[in-house]
Amino acid sequence: MKLLVVDIGNTTTKAGVWDGHAIGPSSSCPTQESGELLERVSQLAAAVGHDGTQKLDVALCSVVPEAEKTWLAWCEHEGRTAFVVRGDTPTPLVNRYLTPARLGPDRLATAVAATQRFGVPVIAACVGTAIFVDAVSANNEYLGGAIWVGMAAGLSLLAQRAKTLPQVTIKPPSTAIGGETEACLHAGAIYGTAGLIDALASKMKETIGEDAPLVLTGGNSELLSHYLNKAHEVVPTLTLEGVATIWEHNHRKVDADR
Numbered sequence: 001m002k003l004l005v006v007d008i009g010n011t012t013t014k015a016g017v018w019d020g021h022a023i024g025p026s027s028s029c030p031t032q033e034s035g036e037l038l039e040r041v042s043q044l045a046a047a048v049g050h051d052g053t054q055k056l057d058v059a060l061c062s063v064v065p066e067a068e069k070t071w072l073a074w075c076e077h078e079g080r081t082a083f084v085v086r087g088d089t090p091t092p093l094v095n096r097y098l099t100p101a102r103l104g105p106d107r108l109a110t111a112v113a114a115t116q117r118f119g120v121p122v123i124a125a126c127v128g129t130a131i132f133v134d135a136v137s138a139n140n141e142y143l144g145g146a147i148w149v150g151m152a153a154g155l156s157l158l159a160q161r162a163k164t165l166p167q168v169t170i171k172p173p174s175t176a177i178g179g180e181t182e183a184c185l186h187a188g189a190i191y192g193t194a195g196l197i198d199a200l201a202s203k204m205k206e207t208i209g210e211d212a213p214l215v216l217t218g219g220n221s222e223l224l225s226h227y228l229n230k231a232h233e234v235v236p237t238l239t240l241e242g243v244a245t246i247w248e249h250n251h252r253k254v255d256a257d258r
Contacts, residue, residue: 001020001057002017002018002019002020002056003017003018003056003057003058003059003244003247004016004017004018004045004056004057004058004059004080005017005018005023005058005059005060005240005241005243005244005247006058006059006060006061006062006071006240006243007060007061007062007106007109007239007240007243008031008060008061008062008063008064008067008068008071009031009063009064009106009128009129009219010031010063010064010128010129010130011030011031011128011129011152011219012028012029012030012031012128012219013028013029013030013031013032013044013067014026014027014028014237014239014240015027015028015044015045015047015240016237016240017056018059018240018241018244018247020248022237022241023237023240023241023244025047026237026240027044027047028044029044031064031067032067032070041070041071041074042074042078045074045078055078055079055080056080057080057081057082057083057247058071058075058080058081058082058083059082059083059084059085059243059244059246059247060082060083060084060085060243061084061085061105061106061108061109061239061243062084062105063104063105063106068084072084083247083250084105085105085108085109085243085246085247086101086105087100087101087102087103087104087105087107087108088100088101088103089105089108089246089250090246090249090250091108091112091142091245091246091249092112092115092116092140092245092246092249093108093111093112093115093136093140093141093142094139094140094141094142095108095141095142096137096141096142096143096144097142097143097144098144103144104132106126106239107126107132107134107145108142108242108246109239109240109242109243109245109246110124110126110132110134110217110238110239110242111124111134111136111142111242112142112242112245112246113235113238113239113240113241113242113245114136114215114238114242115136115140116241116242116245117215117233117235117238117241118213118215118233120136120137120138120139120140121135121136121137121138121208121209121211121212122135122136122212122213122214122215123135123136123145123201123204123205123208123212123213123214123215124136124215124217124238125197125200125201125214125215125216125217125218125221125232126216126217126218126221126238126239127150127151127193127197127216127217127218127219127220127221127224128150128218128219128220129150129152129153130147130148130149130150130153131147131148131149131150131193131196131197131218132145132146132147132148133145133146133197133200133201133204134146135204135207135208135212136208137208138208138209143207143208145200145204146200148196150193150220151170151189151190151193151220151224152169152170152220154189155167155168155169155170155185155189158185165181165185166181166182166185168182168185168186170186170189170190170220170223171186172186172190172223172226173186173187173190173191175187176191190223190224190227191227193220193224194224194227194228194229197214197216197224197228197230198228198229198230201214201230201232202230213231213232213233214230214231214232214233215232215233215234215235215238216228216232216233216234216235217234217235217236217237217238217239221234221236222234222236
């Protein structure tokens, strides 16, 4: 069975078709919070749903409640079954997070997919509006991790709070030593974020094992990959894969209970 999988992030919504093994056709658009955007939702779903003759079930995770409501309304309008991943949704992992109901479902889904691809222990990092680096133990336990501000959000906040600093977009720096203000901001955003992820991965390895691989996903992961010192893999569809895996895990559980 094919499944429409959706990751509603703070900045970008990604959708793809899961065929039971991998994410196939995929698309993305800016996350919107207005209920008037059902047409845009339909367009995005159509972009990954082949010719529309097959009514795909939908599995999604969201960190934007209003956008989630839009998707659920679309699912109801289209007669599609919707499955929503939460921080306390059952998964193949043992969830050791102290407050699972407050856990970002994207974090949980990303960790689940990382274990499916790389085994345990593993460290999963997402580089987007926010940065999170999470750890899964050798005992298949989701332990939690660390969260910090993403590069674009940090640059925007600096421009708002420090009146003499300009607003700049993310750009690869030519050197770690900026010779003018814009270059300094680019260097700080890129090298600072890479250093943050390297340092967090090192500290987490002290707890879960030095052999734990590091895997990156998120909108800025491919850019940042060139500046990390730690060995790592980049998997752009990691969160979508995790949502699909969690759907399968719960679907099998329902079938087993019948």
